[in-house]
Amino acid sequence: MTRVTADVTFLRGYNQALVMAVGRTARTFERATVVEATGLTPQAVSKVIARLIADGLIRPAGVRRPGIGKPAVVYELVPDSRYAIGAHVARRTLRLVLVDLAGTVHHSAISPLPRDFTPEQLLDALSVGIDTMAGIRDLQSRLTGLGIGMIGPLDHANGLVRDAHGLRHWHDVPLREIAEKHLGLPVHLDKDVTAGITAEAWRHGATFGDAALIMVESGIGGGFWLGGAAHRGAHTNAGEFGHTVVDLTGPRCVCGRHGCLEIVHHRAAEAGDIAHAARVLAVGVVNLLQTLDLAHVVLAGADLLRHPQTYLAAVTEAVGADARRADWLSTRVALSSLGADVIAAGAAIQVLDQHYGIPELAPI
Amino acid sequence: MTRVTADVTFLRGYNQALVMAVGRTARTFERATVVEATGLTPQAVSKVIARLIADGLIRPAGVRRPGIGKPAVVYELVPDSRYAIGAHVARRTLRLVLVDLAGTVHHSAISPLPRDFTPEQLLDALSVGIDTMAGIRDLQSRLTGLGIGMIGPLDHANGLVRDAHGLRHWHDVPLREIAEKHLGLPVHLDKDVTAGITAEAWRHGATFGDAALIMVESGIGGGFWLGGAAHRGAHTNAGEFGHTVVDLTGPRCVCGRHGCLEIVHHRAAEAGDIAHAARVLAVGVVNLLQTLDLAHVVLAGADLLRHPQTYLAAVTEAVGADARRADWLSTRVALSSLGADVIAAGAAIQVLDQHYGIPELAPI
DNA sequence: AAAAATTTAGCAACAGCGTTGCGTAATAGG
DNA sequence: CCTATTACGCAACGCTGTTGCTAAATTTTT
Numbered sequence: 001m002t003r004v005t006a007d008v009t010f011l012r013g014y015n016q017a018l019v020m021a022v023g024r025t026a027r028t029f030e031r032a033t034v035v036e037a038t039g040l041t042p043q044a045v046s047k048v049i050a051r052l053i054a055d056g057l058i059r060p061a062g063v064r065r066p067g068i069g070k071p072a073v074v075y076e077l078v079p080d081s082r083y084a085i086g087a088h089v090a091r092r093t094l095r096l097v098l099v100d101l102a103g104t105v106h107h108s109a110i111s112p113l114p115r116d117f118t119p120e121q122l123l124d125a126l127s128v129g130i131d132t133m134a135g136i137r138d139l140q141s142r143l144t145g146l147g148i149g150m151i152g153p154l155d156h157a158n159g160l161v162r163d164a165h166g167l168r169h170w171h172d173v174p175l176r177e178i179a180e181k182h183l184g185l186p187v188h189l190d191k192d193v194t195a196g197i198t199a200e201a202w203r204h205g206a207t208f209g210d211a212a213l214i215m216v217e218s219g220i221g222g223g224f225w226l227g228g229a230a231h232r233g234a235h236t237n238a239g240e241f242g243h244t245v246v247d248l249t250g251p252r253c254v255c256g257r258h259g260c261l262e263i264v265h266h267r268a269a270e271a272g273d274i275a276h277a278a279r280v281l282a283v284g285v286v287n288l289l290q291t292l293d294l295a296h297v298v299l300a301g302a303d304l305l306r307h308p309q310t311y312l313a314a315v316t317e318a319v320g321a322d323a324r325r326a327d328w329l330s331t332r333v334a335l336s337s338l339g340a341d342v343i344a345a346g347a348a349i350q351v352l353d354q355h356y357g358i359p360e361l362a363p364i
Numbered sequence: 365m366t367r368v369t370a371d372v373t374f375l376r377g378y379n380q381a382l383v384m385a386v387g388r389t390a391r392t393f394e395r396a397t398v399v400e401a402t403g404l405t406p407q408a409v410s411k412v413i414a415r416l417i418a419d420g421l422i423r424p425a426g427v428r429r430p431g432i433g434k435p436a437v438v439y440e441l442v443p444d445s446r447y448a449i450g451a452h453v454a455r456r457t458l459r460l461v462l463v464d465l466a467g468t469v470h471h472s473a474i475s476p477l478p479r480d481f482t483p484e485q486l487l488d489a490l491s492v493g494i495d496t497m498a499g500i501r502d503l504q505s506r507l508t509g510l511g512i513g514m515i516g517p518l519d520h521a522n523g524l525v526r527d528a529h530g531l532r533h534w535h536d537v538p539l540r541e542i543a544e545k546h547l548g549l550p551v552h553l554d555k556d557v558t559a560g561i562t563a564e565a566w567r568h569g570a571t572f573g574d575a576a577l578i579m580v581e582s583g584i585g586g587g588f589w590l591g592g593a594a595h596r597g598a599h600t601n602a603g604e605f606g607h608t609v610v611d612l613t614g615p616r617c618v619c620g621r622h623g624c625l626e627i628v629h630h631r632a633a634e635a636g637d638i639a640h641a642a643r644v645l646a647v648g649v650v651n652l653l654q655t656l657d658l659a660h661v662v663l664a665g666a667d668l669l670r671h672p673q674t675y676l677a678a679v680t681e682a683v684g685a686d687a688r689r690a691d692w693l694s695t696r697v698a699l700s701s702l703g704a705d706v707i708a709a710g711a712a713i714q715v716l717d718q719h720y721g722i723p724e725l726a727p728i
Numbered sequence: 729a730a731a732a733a734t735t736t737a738g739c740a741a742c743a744g745c746g747t748t749g750c751g752t753a754a755t756a757g758g
Numbered sequence: 759c760c761t762a763t764t765a766c767g768c769a770a771c772g773c774t775g776t777t778g779c780t781a782a783a784t785t786t787t788t
Contacts, residue, residue, distance in 0.1 A: 004382070004399055004402055004403050005382070005403045005404050005775090006370075006374070006375045006378045006379060006745080006774095006775090007375065007744090007774075007775050007776080008372070008744050008746090008773095008774060008775065008776095009744080009745090009775095010370070010375070010745095011370045011371065011374070011375065011744085011745050011746075011774090012368045012744080012745065015369060015370060015724070015745090015746085017727075018368070018369065018727060021727065029777095030765095031766080032765085038368055038369050039368050039369045040746075041371050041748085042747085042765085042766080042767095043746080043748080043766090043767070043768095044746050044747075046766070046767065047745090047746080051730095061775060064617070065755075065756090066754075066755090066763085066765085067755090067764090068755065068756045068757075068762075068763050068764065068766025069754075069755055069756080069762085069763040069765065070753060070754040070755055070764050070765040070766070071755070071764085071765075072764080072765060072766095073766085074767085076744070078659075086375060126646050140411050142783090149748070153690070153693075162690075162692070167630045175433070184758070198533070205766080206727060209598045210595075210597055210598045216530060222655065224656075225589055226590055226591065226595055227590065227593055228726075228727060231590055231591060231593055231656070232573075232657070233574055233656055233657020233658065234573045234574045234657050234658060234659035234695070234745045235657055235659075235692060235694075236657070237657040237693060238655065238656050239655070239656040239657075240654040240655065240657075241654065241655050243426070243654045244648050244651035244655055245650075246609050246610060246612055246655050247610075247611060247612040247623075247649055248610055248611040248623075248644075249611065249612065249613065250612070250648065255686075256686070257647075257650075257686070259611075259612075260706075264612070273492070273594070281614075282733060283609050283621075286609075286621075287608035287609055287651075288655070290584065290604040290605065290607045290608050291602065291603070291604065291652070291655070292588075292595070292597055292602050292610055293596070293597020293598050293599055293600070293601040293602040293603075293604075294597065295598035295599075295759085313672060322619075322620070322621070326527070328524070328599060329517075329599050329601060330599075331598070340625065345423070352532050358727045359723075361378070361722075362592070363381075363382060363385065363592060364571060369746085370745095370746095371745075371746050371747080371773090371774095372744095372746070372773045372774045372775090373745095373746095373771080373773080373774090374744060374774080375773085375775075376744090376774070376775055379774090379775085394736095395736080395737080396736085404775080405734085405775070405776060405777085405779080406737080407737090407739095407776070408774085408775050408776075408777080409736095410737070410738065410773090411775080429784075429785090430734085430736085430784090430785095431734090431735090431737060431784090431785070432733075432734050432735065432784065432785045432786070433733085433734040433735025433736065433783075433784060433785075434734085434735050434736040434737070434783040434784055435735085435736075435783070435784065436736060437736085437737085438739090504743095581743080659734075667760060
């Protein structure tokens with residue numbers, strides 16, 4: 001939840017979220033751990049911990065004997081105290097996952113969607129899937145909401161699907177509103193790639209720096225994590241990374257320009273030369289690094305994950321080979337740790353993040 | 365100043381900065397203006413205003429009679445209550461500007477730097493220039509510091525120049541530290557383009573969304589303003605926008621890759637075809653928009669400003685012509701409102717921003 | 729000219745945050 | 759059994775923005 005002004009209730013939520021962040025990152029922790037990580041006074045941490053225990057979000061988990069002196073109480077996150085469901089809506093499939101407060105994926109299910117499905121058909125599919133998942137455990141009171149990650153363009157702030165590429169019935173659909181009404185759950189809507197990078201950032205913890213998720217799946221998109229938050233751009237349209245020109249004299253792309261990364265990559269892949277396709281993608285990735293100076297690059301997407309090692313090798317090699325990249329310019333390249341679940345899991349995590357993540361201030 | 369934990373002193377500084385932001389944006393304002401803009405209660409605004417008046421940062425400026433009822437007190441920023449000096453260090457020149465709290469440039473002076481100047485030579489040039497500027501007015505107590513914007517690579521957080529392109533004597537120079545010692549002023553060091561976009565953001569006020577400053581001057585660089593803050597990347601190396609590949613089969617660039625935006629643009633400009641060069645740059649700008657979805661693009665740099673209308677027209681046309689860009693995807697393209705002063709002014713503004721801008725929280 | 733209505737300003741009490749000072753509990757070692 | 763050490767938390771405090779209410783300054787109405 002973003003807000004403009006800061007009052008004492010903001011302090012409460014903010015410092016509480018700091019402690020939760022420690023709890024997610026470390027399996028167990030004690031008061032001193034939090035004191036060191038945050039700079040809060042021990043007394044303040046005690047108060048925050050008491051509140052979190054009262055909410056059931058963390059719990060004592062034994063003691064640590066420091067050799068001499070009173071033993072320190074060890075705490076741990078209670079992963080199953082809160083859940084969220086995430087949905088990855090693609091052109092022909094719906095993937096649903098159940099994620100707990102620790103960011104662990106508990107169930108994952110994929111189901112087909114009708115060709116050119118309508119909003120109503122999606123809602124029905126969501127409804128069925130959610131009921132199944134919620135029924136597996138008794139989640140009633142612990143389910144915080146549904147996150148939906150899907151292809152854009154869309155308007156994240158207003159929960160509006162503007163004009164999903166290649167889906168005829170999706171023009172200016174107020175999906176968040178109608179889904180909340182239909183499902184009786186809080187709903188959060190975002191672009192697929194943005195949801196994906198959120199999953200990676202949440203799971204890696206606070207030390208996760210600026211990063212991008214590169215997704216190759218029908219098209220090529222990018223999700224960005226910059227300055228400790230997802231970057232969506234001025235109109236929730238950031239990430240159309242596939243439609244950046246890398247070959248001025250290249251073939252014409254569906255978007256009207258020539259030599260877009262997507263079409264050049266697609267031609268190579270179509271011709272069966274995956275290694276070449278991967279090298280083309282790698283050029284685009286290095287372009288991103290030059291522009292944004294990222295600490296992490298995460299590779300994902302169905303088409304990419306069919307040849308994971310080819311792509312990983314090509315991108316790693318291109319990043320490392322760039323002559324301008326000095327030793328202090330380190331960038332870690334990796335395959336998504338969540339595989340095909342990354343988008344859906346990220347969508348779920350965005351819901352958890354709204355409640356238990358660091359609250360943001362949106363100055364005026 | 366970034367900090368991890370939030371306490372009441374953070375609230376104080378934060379809400380105070382909100383009021384200052386209103387004061388900078390609007391020429392005059394009253395209590396009700398701030399209440400509406402921030403959501404604070406009138407009583408809270410009164411307290412903040414009282415503190416700011418005590419510090420001499422704002423002052424009453426008459427009354428407004430609302431027709432009926434007690435007249436409202438009108439306030440205004442006191443621009444000359446604080447100053448900062450900004451330096452733009454280029455390969456052969458040093459530009460110094462004096463900027464007041466409102467972001468207005470009062471003096472601007474350019475002086476030559478020796479070929480392959482050393483840190484000592486720069487410090488001497490800075491020293492002379494600063495003494496001159498500080499002598500013009502009696503700034504002693506009102507001078508908040510010196511901001512330096514220069515070519516990279518550098519380490520913003522530690523004030524370290526790593527390896528400035530084309531300057532032999534600039535390897536791992538702790539410029540901030542030695543400059544503070546030599547000049548007796550707080551010093552802030554950043555990349556030129558990042559300083560530049562900060563100037564634009566500060567002057568446009570809070571409604572300024574995600575934006576980029578495109579600078580064409582010997583090389584091509586980009587400064588980014590994303591999510592309400594400057595984006596520097598993981599190693600203060602963001603902005604090497606000129607070294608993104610736009611032509612896979614293009615000529616070899618100094619950086620080792622083929623078909624970088626910079627070399628392709630340079631070849632066109634060298635051949636005298638500025639219109640073509642501008643169109644090449646425009647392709648790069650649209651690439652940025654696809655990736656980052658920006659609300660503003662600001663054009664700057666000595667080479668670009670020699671043909672301002674040619675570049676402005678080419679970029680505006682390319683942004684508008686992109687078939688994928690629907691009507692809701694509006695991006696404003698403009699020339700820098702500060703002209704050649706933009707980098708130096710931005711460096712100065714970064715100093716002012718540290719004191720009177722919105723404080724940031726850096727969670728763990 | 730006096731009263732009413734309206735708008736703005738600010739004093740005083742309050743709730744809630746993290747901080748500080750200091751006393752208490754729990755352990756190991758002598 | 760005493761001491762040193764470590765961890766914990768109550769109570770008072772200073773600070774924030776908020777709330778309730780009164781006072782001040784002006785125009786409009788009577």
